[in-house]
Amino acid sequence: MTERAAPYYRPVAREVEIFEHAREAKLPLLLKGPTGSGKSRFVEAMAHKVSRPLVTVACNDETSASDLLGRWLVRGGDTVWQDGPVTRAVREGAILYLDEIAEAREDVVVVLHPLSDHRRELHLDRHNESIHAPPSFMLVVSFNPGYRRGFKELKPSTRQRFISLAFDYPAPAIEAEIVATESGVDAARAGKLVALAGKIRKLEELALAETVSTRLLVAAAQLMVRGVPPRLACSAAIVESLTDDRPTAAALQDLADLTF
Numbered sequence: 001m002t003e004r005a006a007p008y009y010r011p012v013a014r015e016v017e018i019f020e021h022a023r024e025a026k027l028p029l030l031l032k033g034p035t036g037s038g039k040s041r042f043v044e045a046m047a048h049k050v051s052r053p054l055v056t057v058a059c060n061d062e063t064s065a066s067d068l069l070g071r072w073l074v075r076g077g078d079t080v081w082q083d084g085p086v087t088r089a090v091r092e093g094a095i096l097y098l099d100e101i102a103e104a105r106e107d108v109v110v111v112l113h114p115l116s117d118h119r120r121e122l123h124l125d126r127h128n129e130s131i132h133a134p135p136s137f138m139l140v141v142s143f144n145p146g147y148r149r150g151f152k153e154l155k156p157s158t159r160q161r162f163i164s165l166a167f168d169y170p171a172p173a174i175e176a177e178i179v180a181t182e183s184g185v186d187a188a189r190a191g192k193l194v195a196l197a198g199k200i201r202k203l204e205e206l207a208l209a210e211t212v213s214t215r216l217l218v219a220a221a222q223l224m225v226r227g228v229p230p231r232l233a234c235s236a237a238i239v240e241s242l243t244d245d246r247p248t249a250a251a252l253q254d255l256a257d258l259t260f
């Protein structure tokens with residue numbers, strides 16, 4: 001088996017150190033920050049660094065406890081138990097990443113409580129089994145604290161089970177380095193994209209549901225590398241991804257045209 005290359009992750013603060021201590025101290029970790037700020041990439045890089053499998057589950061309000069833990073299935077004439085992703089992650093001693101935990105229903109979050117404290121246990125009531133997580137198991141969750149914009153909040157009683165790392169869009173020089181490395185675009189255009197992002201992120205009056213992420217800048221740069229003219233790349237990857245409102249789109253495109 002060939003070893004997979006390490007995912008590229010550019011540390012922004014002391015998040016690597018905190019992750020490593022959290023893992024050794026068996027503390028669950030909450031990554032909070034806006035969409036596209038590097039939370040998932042960070043977990044991928046850390047899982048690779050500590051050589052553990054990563055099990056990622058995107059939470060939403062339709063996810064049930066059985067989706068996560070497992071269920072009985074009828075196969076041929078038999079009923080067989082099938083582990084869900086959370087159960088599998090615990091058995092394997094993997095890193096379990098529950099993305100957007102605040103979107104999960106309360107009954108689902110409650111099932112995770114014994115896993116997130118000193119007990120480190122998962123109770124499979126339907127399978128009449130309790131699993132104790134092996135030392136290598138780690139629970140990581142993410143949360144987008146965009147409370148002003150209609151995202152769900154996380155209950156304080158759940159939040160207090162985790163140590164927390166705040167993610168945000170990195171300082172311009174670091175963000176430009178990420179955009180250039182991820183896309184292969186030259187430093188000049190990476191710098192311009194980040195400068196454009198700086199202007200858009202200051203525009204509170206446009207009332208965007210979410211502002212431009214590092215992910216969108218990387219996408220714009222990827223289009224440019226493929227030969228798409230910069231203004232058109234900004235239109236497709238940034239402007240139209242941020243808004244459907246025509247006047248707002250026109251205002252954003254003006255900024256892009258001024259930059260390129």
Ligand code: ADP
Pocket residue numbers: 008009010011012033034035036037038039040041042178182214215218
């Ligand atoms: P999130 O999980 O916060 O929504 P992601 O981890 O998916 O965001 O990041 C989106 C993209 O932004 C990544 O695919 C990567 O291209 C880029 N990115 C953001 N921050 C970093 C970073 N610190 N190092 C490397 N790539 C990053």
